[in-house]
Amino acid sequence: xxxxxxxxxxxxxxxxxxxxxxxxxxxxxxxxxxxxxxxxxxxxxxxxxxxxxxxxxxxxxxxxxxxxxxxxxxxxxxxxxxxxxxxxxxxxxxxxxxxxxxxxxxxxxxxxxxxxxxxxxxx
Amino acid sequence: xxxxxxxxxxxxxxxxxxxxxxxxxxxxxxxxxxxxxxxxxxxxxxxxxxxxxxxxxxxxxxxxxxxxxxxxxxxxxxxxxxxxxxxxxxxxxxxxxxxxxxxxxxxxxxxxxxxxxxxxxxxxxxxxxxxxxxxxxxxxxxxxxxxxx
Numbered sequence: 001x002x003x004x005x006x007x008x009x010x011x012x013x014x015x016x017x018x019x020x021x022x023x024x025x026x027x028x029x030x031x032x033x034x035x036x037x038x039x040x041x042x043x044x045x046x047x048x049x050x051x052x053x054x055x056x057x058x059x060x061x062x063x064x065x066x067x068x069x070x071x072x073x074x075x076x077x078x079x080x081x082x083x084x085x086x087x088x089x090x091x092x093x094x095x096x097x098x099x100x101x102x103x104x105x106x107x108x109x110x111x112x113x114x115x116x117x118x119x120x121x122x123x
Numbered sequence: 124x125x126x127x128x129x130x131x132x133x134x135x136x137x138x139x140x141x142x143x144x145x146x147x148x149x150x151x152x153x154x155x156x157x158x159x160x161x162x163x164x165x166x167x168x169x170x171x172x173x174x175x176x177x178x179x180x181x182x183x184x185x186x187x188x189x190x191x192x193x194x195x196x197x198x199x200x201x202x203x204x205x206x207x208x209x210x211x212x213x214x215x216x217x218x219x220x221x222x223x224x225x226x227x228x229x230x231x232x233x234x235x236x237x238x239x240x241x242x243x244x245x246x247x248x249x250x251x252x253x254x255x256x257x258x259x260x261x262x263x264x265x266x267x268x269x270x271x272x
Contacts, residue, residue, distance in 0.1 A: 012167065020160040050203060054232030055161050057254025065254060069233060 013059075014107070020059050021106050027052055028101055031071075031094055040085040045075040052097070060109025064100040071097055149265050153178045153195035155186035155212065156230070157204045164257055165199070165230075173261025183207030187215055190222050197248075197268060202231035202238075210245060217246050228267055230255065 027048045034040045049072035057065035071093040078085050152175050156162040162179055169175045178193045180186040184206045190198065198216065202209040209229055216222045229242050232253040239250045249267040251260070 012171070013164075016160060016163050016167070019163070023160055047203065050232055051158050054253035055158055058161060058164060058257065059254075062254075072233070 013109075017059055017106050017109065020055060021101075021104070024052060024056070024064075024101055028094075028098055031097075035087055035091060035094060040075075040087060040090055041081070042075050042079055042083055042085060043081040045085060045090060046072050046081075049075060049097075061100075061104050062110055064097070064104050067093070067097040067100040149175065149196055149261075149268050151176050151178075151193065151196045152199060152264070153180065153186060153189050153193060153197075154199045155180040155183055155204060155209070156199075156201040157181055158201070161201075161253070165260065168257035168260045169264070172258070173264075175261065183209060183212030183215075186212055190216065190225065195225065197264060198225055198227045199251075199264070200227055200229050202229055202234075202242075210242070213242075213245055213247060226268060226271070228264060 031045060031048055034044045049068045052068035053065050053072055055065075056062075056068055071090070074089060074093050075085060078089065152169055154162060154165055154169075154177060156165065156179070159181075162181075166177045166179060170177045178189050178195065180189050182204045183200070186198065186200065187207070189195075200209040200212055204212075207215075209231070213227050213229075216225060216227060226248040227246065229247050229250045230253060231238070231250065234250055234252045242250050248271045251263055255263075
């Protein structure tokens with residue numbers, strides 16, 4: 001085992017991280033579908049981005065969380081909850097979010113999630 | 124839905140370094156959180172590492188039902204939830220004499236200073252921002268209870 005990689009069998013957070021990644025992929029797919037249908041609204045985009053922003057950082061994926069937070073900010077700045085969003089405005093930020101999700105490694109979270117996993121495993 | 128969640132307390136290691144006062148006695152917490160991944164992580168953090176009995180609710184409405192069945196020592200509320208959001212849940216807890224004094228802490232993503240002031244003005248004991256450190260969450264709650272309880 002590499003020094004900075006957890007043994008999944010002894011990492012109690014591994015299963016939770018796996019579920020988090022699965023749900024994150026579903027959320028991004030929902031965002032992508034909203035854009036593809038050319039009918040995104042603040043009410044569609046912002047809550048999903050908000051949830052991703054909160055959970056990604058907590059699971060140790062700060063860059064993914066920041067990308068989601070930026071998407072939420074851009075969506076909320078665009079208008080009231082029911083207002084339609086400009087697809088061209090949202091698309092680059094969704095692409096950035098997709099890229100961060102693709103490059104994130106479920107077995108290698110950043111601290112403090114890594115410290116927490118080690119503590120849970122030993123406690 | 125209201126259900127016990129997380130693991131049974133297996134270690135009181137988190138309590139050893141806890142502050143003196145009421146916070147040290149915190150063993151029974153109710154959580155309302157609509158993100159199942161965050162919910163599971165909180166349950167693990169408070170249950171396994173914090174030595175607490177944790178009850179999980181998926182939204183504010185379930186939390187109101189759960190409070191009068193498990194009588195938690197502290198309620199941890201997400202702000203943005205379906206059915207009944209955190210602020211409305213807090214208002215209803217405060218409006219009921221039976222639950223008016225139960226300490227409530229908000230757990231929320233991207234909290235702004237003005238949001239924090241609003242939550243405290245409405246009667247919250249404290250506000251913890253997401254992302255949070257699962258390793259220190261139990262200690263943070265005990266500290267808030269010790270300082271404000």
